[in-house]
Amino acid sequence: MHKDERLEQAGNRWRVLANPREHAVWIELEPNDQLHWLPEPGGGSWEATGANPCFAFGPRALGQPLAAGWYELRGRLEVAEVRGLLPSVYPRYGNQSPLTSVELMLPLPDAAGRIATLLMFFDRVDSLEFYPGVFETRFRMRDFTLRRVSRLRALHAMLGGPRADAQAPGYAGRAIAWARDVAKEGLKPATHELYADYRRRMRPRGFSEYDLWARRYDTFSQAALAAFERRALALADRGPLISVLLPVHDTPDRWLRRCLDSVLEQAWTQWELCVVDASSTLHVASILAEYARRDPRIRVGSRERNASIAEACETALTMARGEFVALLDPRDELRPHALLRMAEAVAADPELAILYSDEDRIDADGKRFDPDFKPDWNPDLLRSRNYIRHLTAIRTTLARGVGGFRAAFEGSHDYDLILRCSEKAGLQRIHHVAEILYHHRAVEASATSVREVDDDATSTGRRALTEHLQRIGVDARVDSVGPSHALHRVRWPIPAPAPKISLIVPTRDRADLLRICLESILAKSTYPDFELVVVDNQSRDADALAYLRGLEGRERVRVLRYDAPFNYSAINNWAARKCDGQLLGLVNNDIEVITPDWLEEMSGFALRADTGAVGAMLYYPDDTIQHAGVLLGILGVAGHIHGKMPRGYRGYSARGLVAQNLSAVTGACLLLRREVFEDVGGLEEQLPVAFNDIDFCLRVRER
Numbered sequence: 167m168h169k170d171e172r173l174e175q176a177g178n179r180w181r182v183l184a185n186p187r188e189h190a191v192w193i194e195l196e197p198n199d200q201l202h203w204l205p206e207p208g209g210g211s212w213e214a215t216g217a218n219p220c221f222a223f224g225p226r227a228l229g230q231p232l233a234a235g236w237y238e239l240r241g242r243l244e245v246a247e248v249r250g251l252l253p254s255v256y257p258r259y260g261n262q263s264p265l266t267s268v269e270l271m272l273p274l275p276d277a278a279g280r281i282a283t284l285l286m287f288f289d290r291v292d293s294l295e296f297y298p299g300v301f302e303t304r305f306r307m308r309d310f311t312l313r314r315v316s317r318l319r320a321l322h323a324m325l326g327g328p329r330a331d332a333q334a335p336g337y338a339g340r341a342i343a344w345a346r347d348v349a350k351e352g353l354k355p356a357t358h359e360l361y362a363d364y365r366r367r368m369r370p371r372g373f374s375e376y377d378l379w380a381r382r383y384d385t386f387s388q389a390a391l392a393a394f395e396r397r398a399l400a401l402a403d404r405g406p407l408i409s410v411l412l413p414v415h416d417t418p419d420r421w422l423r424r425c426l427d428s429v430l431e432q433a434w435t436q437w438e439l440c441v442v443d444a445s446s447t448l449h450v451a452s453i454l455a456e457y458a459r460r461d462p463r464i465r466v467g468s469r470e471r472n473a474s475i476a477e478a479c480e481t482a483l484t485m486a487r488g489e490f491v492a493l494l495d496p497r498d499e500l501r502p503h504a505l506l507r508m509a510e511a512v513a514a515d516p517e518l519a520i521l522y523s524d525e526d527r528i529d530a531d532g533k534r535f536d537p538d539f540k541p542d543w544n545p546d547l548l549r550s551r552n553y554i555r556h557l558t559a560i561r562t563t564l565a566r567g568v569g570g571f572r573a574a575f576e577g578s579h580d581y582d583l584i585l586r587c588s589e590k591a592g593l594q595r596i597h598h599v600a601e602i603l604y605h606h607r608a609v610e611a612s613a614t615s616v617r618e619v620d621d622d623a624t625s626t627g628r629r630a631l632t633e634h635l636q637r638i639g640v641d642a643r644v645d646s647v648g649p650s651h652a653l654h655r656v657r658w659p660i661p662a663p664a665p666k667i668s669l670i671v672p673t674r675d676r677a678d679l680l681r682i683c684l685e686s687i688l689a690k691s692t693y694p695d696f697e698l699v700v701v702d703n704q705s706r707d708a709d710a711l712a713y714l715r716g717l718e719g720r721e722r723v724r725v726l727r728y729d730a731p732f733n734y735s736a737i738n739n740w741a742a743r744k745c746d747g748q749l750l751g752l753v754n755n756d757i758e759v760i761t762p763d764w765l766e767e768m769s770g771f772a773l774r775a776d777t778g779a780v781g782a783m784l785y786y787p788d789d790t791i792q793h794a795g796v797l798l799g800i801l802g803v804a805g806h807i808h809g810k811m812p813r814g815y816r817g818y819s820a821r822g823l824v825a826q827n828l829s830a831v832t833g834a835c836l837l838l839r840r841e842v843f844e845d846v847g848g849l850e851e852q853l854p855v856a857f858n859d860i861d862f863c864l865r866v867r868e869r
Contacts, residue, residue, distance in 0.1 A: 177307025241310030252299030409488030413478030462735030550824035658770030668747030733848035781831025
């Protein structure tokens with residue numbers, strides 16, 4: 167029998183279309199030693215004799231790796247019985263590192279043995295393995311094809327599976343649900359949820375998208391490390407000396423050595439390491455002495471045994487000779503370009519006083535996880551929690567000028583220092599280096615010790631924030647958010663008497679919505695001085711007209727008639743000119759108040775001179791999030807964060823629970839000072855329906 171004929175019968179000759187515009191390539195998959203071909207008259211079958219029977223092909227078979235993207239896998243896998251059958255595909259990304267591999271579970275074949283499924287390869291596939299998932303049994307493979315498909319085809323497949331299109335099980339239900347989500351949320355959010363459902367059904371194992379991101383974009387080759395060194399050399403006569411402050415307290419040898427090595431491996435060479443040993447044991451001192459002998463830039467001081475970390479940090483600060491001090495914990499590690507990126511930022515803007523970077527966590531084996539990609543300077547988020555943390559570099563004169571580290575704030579001494587320094591530095595002298603420059607070590611500790619540290623840090627953190635508010639002249643109350651008390655909520659004060667708020671509510675027909683909106687505001691709001699300015703835009707519905715007539719003469723309510731085609735921007739601009747409130751509120755007619763002090767909360771922010779516009783957390787009727795702020799760039803232009811997540815959802819880095827500065831907020835419930843509204847000329851009337859609130863917020867930020 168000719169080899170190609172045998173392969174055709176064996177089924178381990180797959181047809182691969184890596185590019186829709188190119189011809190198919192036939193690939194022979196190599197069986198491992200647990201698979202044996204049994205020729206039979208007119209055909210044959212495979213016999214599995216082990217627990218991990220596997221077929222595989224590598225890059226040589228194709229001539230080049232498979233590109234990232236969507237693929238469709240079709241074929242027939244025929245077995246006498248499906249018990250124990252668990253087919254899966256195992257693509258390996260990069261250099262076949264276990265860290266960058268993922269097992270994708272395939273659907274079981276139908277009655278005819280057919281398999282049809284969608285696969286997403288997140289990166290270039292250098293090799294691929296196919297596991298039939300059978301153990302000590304016989305099976306046949308037929309007509310397997312791996313074909314790259316477009317995003318549109320992938321969407322179609324996610325709705326019903328590529329197997330029989332509209333005839334596939336579950337197709338109708340998923341398609342109807344998706345269409346309903348498109349109508350309610352829009353195309354991109356609905357498609358995002360569809361993709362998330364696909365990911366859940368594929369059940370990837372041992373995989374993290376951050377693993378792949380880090381390997382592809384944030385892992386350095388030797389050439390890249392050499393380039394860092396060249397950049398450092400070119401900057402040497404213009405960059406600062408950076409003093410790295412390292413308090414040490416009974417740190418295990420393994421972590422301490424990794425920490426010290428990460429400093430020695432820095433591409434930027436103009437550093438000094440100011441180590442203060444407050445350990446109760448002697449093994450740390452010997453390690454520090456060893457490293458100090460290896461490099462004179464390592465200077466070791468000491469405090470009395472069992473001194474606090476804050477006291478050790480203060481001693482290290484007194485030792486520092488650099489223009490900047492950077493904070494490092496003894497279990498953690500710096501990235502090799504960490505100090506270089508700080509030095510480059512200072513060289514680009516010599517006026518900078520505070521710099522901070524993104525960070526992630528590493529486990530005992532050095533595996534990276536839980537990245538914290540931080541926003542640019544965000545003072546309200548800082549007042550909600552210490553989001554800056556590491557890596558932070560502060561101008562040495564500034565750190566000393568505000569009083570350095572204070573032992574009374576042990577556990578939150580870095581938070582206390584950042585708050586005091588930020589008060590003096592000012593907005594223009596604080597810089598976010600948007601790269602992960604720091605690994606925080608996640609190691610086991612007893613639940614008791616962790617809880618005690620957290621409790622202490624929470625108490626001192628709240629006290630540090632309270633003193634910060636007092637220093638900037640604000641008589642505000644600081645509460646905790648949630649049962650953990652780890653997050654802060656600032657209750658900004660409002661003057662007495664409270665300034666008048668004019669709430670503008672455009673409406674047309676839909677008396678059912680308007681009634682719920684207005685009656686909830688009137689019945690539940692506890693703010694002492696507000697008016698409701700209802701703007702009727704050509705209502706025709708009899709029920710709506712009757713309700714509007716009934717509003718006339720009611721306390722705190724005015725009804726205005728706007729007899730022109732719908733233009734959300736023009737309606738609000740026109741109504742604002744007829745209001746006399748010091749604060750203006752834009753309120754959609756489908757808003758319902760659920761928190762009585764909502765106006766007190768929002769006006770406390772809006773009355774601040776550094777605030778342009780204030781938005782609110784909004785929920786859908788099913789208690790999922792409709793609005794928790796707007797970020798630019800997502801969904802093509804801008805989009806709501808945490809959409810459709812359940813009420814109380816923590817969000818990325820707890821940002822779903824706290825106040826923060828954002829690019830924009832929705833105009834569905836927005837409060838601001840009248841002077842701000844007038845200063846930017848109100849809403850853009852060339853945007854009559856969508857994005858007028860985004861445009862407005864961006865213009866407010868520019869001012």
